[in-house]
Amino acid sequence: MASSSGYNKMFPVSWTELHRDARALAWRLADLGPFKGLVAITRGGLVPAAIVARELNLRLIDTICSSTYDRMERGAKVELLKGTIAEQDKGKGWLIVDDLVDTGVTARAVRARLPEAHFATVYAKPAGRPSVDSFITEVSQDTWILFPWDQEAVMAKTIAELKAGQ
Numbered sequence: 001m002a003s004s005s006g007y008n009k010m011f012p013v014s015w016t017e018l019h020r021d022a023r024a025l026a027w028r029l030a031d032l033g034p035f036k037g038l039v040a041i042t043r044g045g046l047v048p049a050a051i052v053a054r055e056l057n058l059r060l061i062d063t064i065c066s067s068t069y070d071r072m073e074r075g076a077k078v079e080l081l082k083g084t085i086a087e088q089d090k091g092k093g094w095l096i097v098d099d100l101v102d103t104g105v106t107a108r109a110v111r112a113r114l115p116e117a118h119f120a121t122v123y124a125k126p127a128g129r130p131s132v133d134s135f136i137t138e139v140s141q142d143t144w145i146l147f148p149w150d151q152e153a154v155m156a157k158t159i160a161e162l163k164a165g166q
């Protein structure tokens with residue numbers, strides 16, 4: 001099934017799976033600190049950032065506010081709407097957390113401001129991998145990661161309906 005957005009597969013993630021994967025990321029980061037604080041990339045980075053901050057006992061938390069996608073459509077450019085106090089020292093000693101890296105454009109824009117920070121995401125796609133320092137799970141480039149906050153319960157189609165193209 002080809003899609004105009006270029007995403008042909010869905011990778012749904014439940015709250016439980018996200019919690020488990022963000023915790024696994026925190027374990028991976030635990031020996032890479034100590035970190036002065038954490039910068040969450042809004043909005044997707046907010047939930048994983050809360051989990052990682054709890055596990056690493058980080059209390060100094062700031063945001064860098066970005067907007068790249070509108071639903072599944074990538075915008076022409078990354079908009080950085082708000083910077084962070086971590087820019088004062090180029091991010092040295094800071095941990096950046098986002099939910100995922102896809103093409104890497106968001107990560108590269110943030111890294112340009114915080115070149116010395118450690119950049120961590122829960123999920124990564126191949127094109128974005130070189131732009132992050134740590135991640136947990138890789139998914140293919142044509143997969144859309146469907147987060148729990150973007151899901152709602154609906155009645156599933158039967159196999160018969162799917163086969164009939166309904």
Ligand SMILES: O=P(O)(O)OC[C@H]1O[C@H](OP(=O)(O)OP(=O)(O)O)[C@H](O)[C@@H]1O
Pocket residue numbers: 041042043044045066067068069070098099100101102103104105106107128
């Ligand atoms: O590697 P890229 O191709 O740049 O894509 C990754 C970024 O896209 C999404 O954010 P988005 O701009 O959709 O905003 P959101 O976090 O508010 O969902 C996601 O949360 C990452 O921040």
Ligand SMILES: Nc1nc2[nH]cnc2c(=O)[nH]1
Pocket residue numbers: 069100102143144145146147
């Ligand atoms: N939720 C979500 N946001 C994205 N932004 C860029 N790629 C993705 C993705 O696979 N899932």
Ligand SMILES: [Mg+2]
Pocket residue numbers: 041042043044045066098
């Ligand atoms: Mg985001």
